[in-house]
Amino acid sequence: MKLRFLTTSSNSGSCPTLYETDEGDIVVQGYQLTDPEALAQLRDVLPNETFVVVPRELMTWFEQKG
Template identity: 60%
Template sequence: MRLTFLGSTSDGGSCPTLYATDRDTYVVQGDLVTDLEALAGLRDVLDGEGFVEIPKELLRFAPRD
């Protein structure tokens, strides 16, 4: 998978950050969701899937197709 940096709302080079892939998907870098109540609300979670929390403003870097 090849990643292309799209943007970040962080000043120090840490998360959150948004990347586009060469597979027509996005990868987000953000805080890992560990809240058990929040995790209990997720549906159809497959092995190997993870969840990160990002601010809404990060999506301004996503291309509008």
């Protein structure tokens, strides 16, 4: 799988960052959700799934690309 950098909201080059795979899927780099109360609210979690917190302002990149 090949990744293409899309955008980041970080000035220092760290996360959060969005990538696109060569199959058109989106990969999110960010801080892992670790809050026990929030994790308890998630549904239908598979063993190989994880959850990443994405700042809302990073997601506006998709709106700008239209």
